[in-house]
Amino acid sequence: MTKATERPTRQPSMADVARAAGVSAQTVSRALRDSPNVNPETRKRVLAAVERLGYRFNNAARVLSSGRSHTIGLVLLQSGGYYSRSAVTAGVEAAAGAAGYAVSIATIARLDTGLMERSLSKLADQGVDGIVIAVPLISVTQKMEDITRDIPTVTLDGSRTASARVLGIDQKEAGRLATRHLLDLGHRQVWHVSGPDEWIEARQRRQGWQECLAAAGIQAPPPLEGDWSPDSGYRQGQVLAMIPDVTAVFAASDEMAFGVIRALREHGRSVPGDVSIVSVDDIALAAYCHPPLTTVRQDFYRSGAAAVALLLGGEATEALATASLSVRDSTAPPRRH
Numbered sequence: 001m002t003k004a005t006e007r008p009t010r011q012p013s014m015a016d017v018a019r020a021a022g023v024s025a026q027t028v029s030r031a032l033r034d035s036p037n038v039n040p041e042t043r044k045r046v047l048a049a050v051e052r053l054g055y056r057f058n059n060a061a062r063v064l065s066s067g068r069s070h071t072i073g074l075v076l077l078q079s080g081g082y083y084s085r086s087a088v089t090a091g092v093e094a095a096a097g098a099a100g101y102a103v104s105i106a107t108i109a110r111l112d113t114g115l116m117e118r119s120l121s122k123l124a125d126q127g128v129d130g131i132v133i134a135v136p137l138i139s140v141t142q143k144m145e146d147i148t149r150d151i152p153t154v155t156l157d158g159s160r161t162a163s164a165r166v167l168g169i170d171q172k173e174a175g176r177l178a179t180r181h182l183l184d185l186g187h188r189q190v191w192h193v194s195g196p197d198e199w200i201e202a203r204q205r206r207q208g209w210q211e212c213l214a215a216a217g218i219q220a221p222p223p224l225e226g227d228w229s230p231d232s233g234y235r236q237g238q239v240l241a242m243i244p245d246v247t248a249v250f251a252a253s254d255e256m257a258f259g260v261i262r263a264l265r266e267h268g269r270s271v272p273g274d275v276s277i278v279s280v281d282d283i284a285l286a287a288y289c290h291p292p293l294t295t296v297r298q299d300f301y302r303s304g305a306a307a308v309a310l311l312l313g314g315e316a317t318e319a320l321a322t323a324s325l326s327v328r329d330s331t332a333p334p335r336r337h
Contacts, residue, residue: 012053014125020049026143029125030150037150071102072308073123073131073151075116078109079227083255083283084300088134088156091304099312104128111198113141120147130311132156132304133164136199154307167307167321171201174296174323175208178250178278181294181325183216186333187248187276193236193260194223195252205252205280226256233259240275241267247334251279254286254295261289261330272332282326291329 018025023042031038031046038046049055074092076085089105096103104126106119116135121143123131130152145161147153153164182190192209195202206223213220224239226232233256240246241264251257257279261271271277271291279286282297303321 012055014055016053017046017049017055020053021045026121026124026146029121030146032127037146069127069129070100071104071126071128072096072311073120073126073128074103074105075119075123075131075133075135076105076107077111077135078107083285084281084298085134087283087300088132088304091301091306092132092308093304094301095305095308099308101129101308101312108135111135113139113144117141117143120144123147124151130154130308132307132311134304136201152311154310156303156307165310167310168303169296169298169321169323171204172208172211174280174298175205175210175250175252176212177208177323177325178205178280178296179209179212181278181327181331182248182250182276183212183218185248185276185331188334189213189218189221189245190248190250191221191240191243191246192223193233193240193249193251193256194225195256196227197225202252209250226252226259228253228255230255230259230262232256234263236260237263238267240264241269246275248276248331249278251277254279254281254283254293257293257295257330258285258289272330273335276331276334278325278331286326287328294328294331295326297324297326 014025014028018028021028023046027038027042028046031043072092074089076089093103104123106122108115108119120131124147128151131148131154133153133155140161148161148164153161154167155164156168179190190209190213192206194206197203210220224236226236233251236256237260240249240260249260251260257277261277264271264275269275278294280296280298282295286293286295
């Protein structure tokens, strides 16, 4: 056979090394990153398989020789708030770039532990020096625990593994703060448009709302669940508009609040004349909607940048910022009849 007709030999993969060494691909990744959680005999088998197969471990080799890849991994969810996701990404990239680090982004289509495991494994295989998780996990698997134990990790959505550090605001306190503001204005009941139940921050905000009402001796009405989008807020706003006694609403995000306001207006109910609205996020558009929105502030850009700083040099195990309320024109005392 001539060289012109020879078929190129496929380069061995990490899976090939794992099979040859009789271990998992994740163990191969940990061994190549010199993780302390791999026993010496296993590491010896992995390195022998690497040499025997001629596996080119590229970035992993650079990590072994330099001790750093100078890359930070970022895990994002494709759905959810567009503005918050963009701001977190911008903050991570700006802070990482200033420190001489690149950012490798892994996105998952939905909240699914299998997808999350694959994204974390992908970043681990790249030899990232740290991981920022901007996905609101509720269920955590052993594989996720293993990866975040080996690689410094910060989470931004209230989710955590045993080793991950948490950065952001206290979401339960955000729910209490928003609800307390409406009660202090004189409203006797506060309805809630919540985020999706599978999001831990949605659960925490709802819990804060319920606890605040209970402390005031008020039984919480049934929450109306949205999906963070303005459209879902609009749909639930149509329901609220048909309930005459509604005078105050706590929406779990600014984008859903925009939809609620439109639905109320279409049904002839003014904000804040008939119904006061308070939400969470304080995205840039919140100050420019009509009326300007009262909302609990989250600085997503700053959180992304702070996550990088915490990964690269911070020693705190948690960094929960104090929730603060930006009071604007969407809330007012109830009308007296």
